Amino acid sequence: MDRVIVVRNLWKHYGETAAVKGISFTVHAGEIFGFLGPNGAGKTTTINLLTGLARPDPVPAERPEESTELFVCGINLLKHPRAVQHLLGVVPDENNLYPELSGYENLCFWASLYGIRKKERQERARELLNTVNLTEVAREKFANYSRGLKRRLAIAAALVHRPGLLFLDEPTTGLDVAAARSVRRLITQLHQAGTTIFLTTHYLEEAERLCQRLAFIVSGRLGRIDTVSHLLEPVQGKQFLEVLCGPLPPHFQEVFSRVYPEVSLLVAGPGRFQVEVSPRLKVPALVQFLETEGVEVLEVKRKQASLEDVFVEITGIEAAAIKQEKAKGLP
Amino acid sequence: MKRWIAFWNILMKDVRTYYLKPPNVSWGLLFPLAWTGMFFLRSQANARDILSILTGLVCVSVLFGTTSLLAVTITFEKKNRTFERLLLSPLPLNWLVLAKTSGGILFGLANALVPVLLACFLTDLSKVGWGQFGVAVFLLAVSSTFLGLLIAVSVSEVFEAQAFSNFFRFPMIFLCGLFFPISRLPFFLWPLSFILPPTYGADLLHGAIEGIQLFPGWLDLTALVGFCLLLFFLSLWNIRRRWIL
Numbered sequence: 001m002d003r004v005i006v007v008r009n010l011w012k013h014y015g016e017t018a019a020v021k022g023i024s025f026t027v028h029a030g031e032i033f034g035f036l037g038p039n040g041a042g043k044t045t046t047i048n049l050l051t052g053l054a055r056p057d058p059v060p061a062e063r064p065e066e067s068t069e070l071f072v073c074g075i076n077l078l079k080h081p082r083a084v085q086h087l088l089g090v091v092p093d094e095n096n097l098y099p100e101l102s103g104y105e106n107l108c109f110w111a112s113l114y115g116i117r118k119k120e121r122q123e124r125a126r127e128l129l130n131t132v133n134l135t136e137v138a139r140e141k142f143a144n145y146s147r148g149l150k151r152r153l154a155i156a157a158a159l160v161h162r163p164g165l166l167f168l169d170e171p172t173t174g175l176d177v178a179a180a181r182s183v184r185r186l187i188t189q190l191h192q193a194g195t196t197i198f199l200t201t202h203y204l205e206e207a208e209r210l211c212q213r214l215a216f217i218v219s220g221r222l223g224r225i226d227t228v229s230h231l232l233e234p235v236q237g238k239q240f241l242e243v244l245c246g247p248l249p250p251h252f253q254e255v256f257s258r259v260y261p262e263v264s265l266l267v268a269g270p271g272r273f274q275v276e277v278s279p280r281l282k283v284p285a286l287v288q289f290l291e292t293e294g295v296e297v298l299e300v301k302r303k304q305a306s307l308e309d310v311f312v313e314i315t316g317i318e319a320a321a322i323k324q325e326k327a328k329g330l331p
Numbered sequence: 332m333k334r335w336i337a338f339w340n341i342l343m344k345d346v347r348t349y350y351l352k353p354p355n356v357s358w359g360l361l362f363p364l365a366w367t368g369m370f371f372l373r374s375q376a377n378a379r380d381i382l383s384i385l386t387g388l389v390c391v392s393v394l395f396g397t398t399s400l401l402a403v404t405i406t407f408e409k410k411n412r413t414f415e416r417l418l419l420s421p422l423p424l425n426w427l428v429l430a431k432t433s434g435g436i437l438f439g440l441a442n443a444l445v446p447v448l449l450a451c452f453l454t455d456l457s458k459v460g461w462g463q464f465g466v467a468v469f470l471l472a473v474s475s476t477f478l479g480l481l482i483a484v485s486v487s488e489v490f491e492a493q494a495f496s497n498f499f500r501f502p503m504i505f506l507c508g509l510f511f512p513i514s515r516l517p518f519f520l521w522p523l524s525f526i527l528p529p530t531y532g533a534d535l536l537h538g539a540i541e542g543i544q545l546f547p548g549w550l551d552l553t554a555l556v557g558f559c560l561l562l563f564f565l566s567l568w569n570i571r572r573r574w575i576l
């Protein structure tokens with residue numbers, strides 16, 4: 001399979017903070033590759049490094065055996081950081097089109113930057129407006145668009161020069177349910193047309209639904225990178241009991257593992273934990289145990305293991321931030 | 332050819348959405364008109380006086396015309412991230428920066444015409460060396476645009492860009508021999524005058540309009556071209572250093 005992006009030991013510091021810490025991954029032609037991680041994980045920084053908007057740092061001196069490699073579309077970005085830009089489309093996390101121009105004018109303008117002639121530009125703009133379903137508002141100023149329409153036009157603007165590789169930075173963040181759905185539909189459509197897509201998100205379901213392969217990124221480091229189905233394998237068919245409760249006493253984990261040595265426990269927040277369902281674990285007994293430990297039980301529910309459990313297991317971090325976003329709901 | 336298409340469209344977009352906006356056009360016309368009118372009235376249409384202040388009026392018009400909108404076309408576009416989008420295009424950085432500044436240069440040149448046209452009606456301009464005049468105005472416009480550019484790429488906020496450009500523009504009116512010769516300044520200010528590009532543009536203009544020049548023409552030209560290149564490359568360096576992290 002063709003490797004469109006090859007990254008080895010990529011580092012980036014902003015002052016004292018290391019935003020990206022020696023990440024390595026490859027992206028294959030034609031796939032949707034997802035970077036899944038909470039805010040501040042280093043997703044945007046990675047996109048900037050891959051698109052020539054930021055320069056990688058050298059590998060820290062204490063790791064002399066490693067060296068950085070950065071190839072996008074076969075071009076060595078360490079040597080020619082901007083040589084690849086005509087092959088890429090980039091949709092950043094914030095809108096970066098001209099508010100005072102209409103949708104149609106924006107597309108014509110951005111197309112002109114790639115040296116496309118007037119007649120062809122205008123055709124391309126109309127074609128793209130049609131693709132992203134914005135023909136009706138083509139003459140309206142970009143400033144007057146709703147968030148969802150803005151995001152769709154931003155995707156169209158990234159496609160004016162027919163790039164084979166598209167970067168999407170949190171494409172559905174901040175959109176309402178219907179708008180997010182229509183953006184996801186558009187992404188699937190582009191993928192089916194053969195575009196390779198590098199996508200970042202902090203929605204687990206979105207990653208699960210859209211991406212063929214996924215990388216978890218937390219604090220600038222990558223966890224496992226694999227296909228969604230492989231990632232889900234270890235938890236496939238597993239069931240969990242999720243317990244919502246009052247504050248947990250200190251040493252709760254120790255006490256629990258003494259009583260239930262073979263049951264794995266995951267504390268996901270101050271008033272929330274989950275345990276794997278096993279024949280040894282009966283719900284009434286669990287509730288009784290909790291009450292004697294002074295934990296006020298609010299709710300116990302059974303749930304199917306999901307990508308979130310894999311994420312928590314692999315990264316070992318509390319998924320509260322992600323959970324919050326999730327609570328807003330996805331269609 | 333592809334680069335020219337991109338260059339032309341960036342320039343046209345800026346002209347259309349910034350420079351030809353009614354408030355900016357009226358500011359661009361009113362500002363030199365007000366200055367010119369004020370000075371011409373004071374000189375009570377005395378031909379000699381009008382010629383002697385024409386240089387200063389042209390310089391001020393160029394200085395303010397070129398730099399007035401750079402805080403928007405550069406600093407503001409950096410802040411709202413459209414400049415970042417421009418950086419993602421395959422246009423080389425020097426082309427991109429030239430495209431983003433040529434609107435300012437043209438606007439400055441247009442502004443310079445206002446005092447000249449007014450003076451046409453009030454006095455006899457047949458002795459003016461128009462060749463030298465044109466070269467001087469052009470180099471003045473380019474150098475002051477690039478000075479504004481350097482300011483615009485060295486700050487992060489629009490108000491900072493505006494404050495800093497005023498910090499330069501107003502003293503330059505007095506330091507660069509626009510309305511009275513540098514020789515009348517206290518001598519400790521002279522080094523300051525010599526490192527400001529408008530000094531040399533104004534000198535060339537005095538030569539073209541009144542036939543009096545402080546420096547030889549080649550020195551003025553070399554200094555102006557040198558300033559243009561220096562300011563341009565400093566600005567590019569600053570963009571690479573500050574904006575492409």
Ligand SMILES: Nc1ncnc2c1ncn2[C@@H]1O[C@H](COP(=O)(O)OP(=O)(O)O)[C@@H](O)[C@H]1O
Pocket residue numbers: 014015017018019037038039040041042043044045046576
């Ligand atoms: N321009 C910058 N200057 C300083 N720090 C930055 C800059 N960009 C990102 N960072 C820091 O780098 C880390 C990663 O940020 P980012 O890549 O934006 O994360 P994400 O996109 O995953 O939310 C954060 O801690 C952020 O504060």
Ligand SMILES: [Mg+2]
Pocket residue numbers: 040043044045093169170
């Ligand atoms: Mg981000």
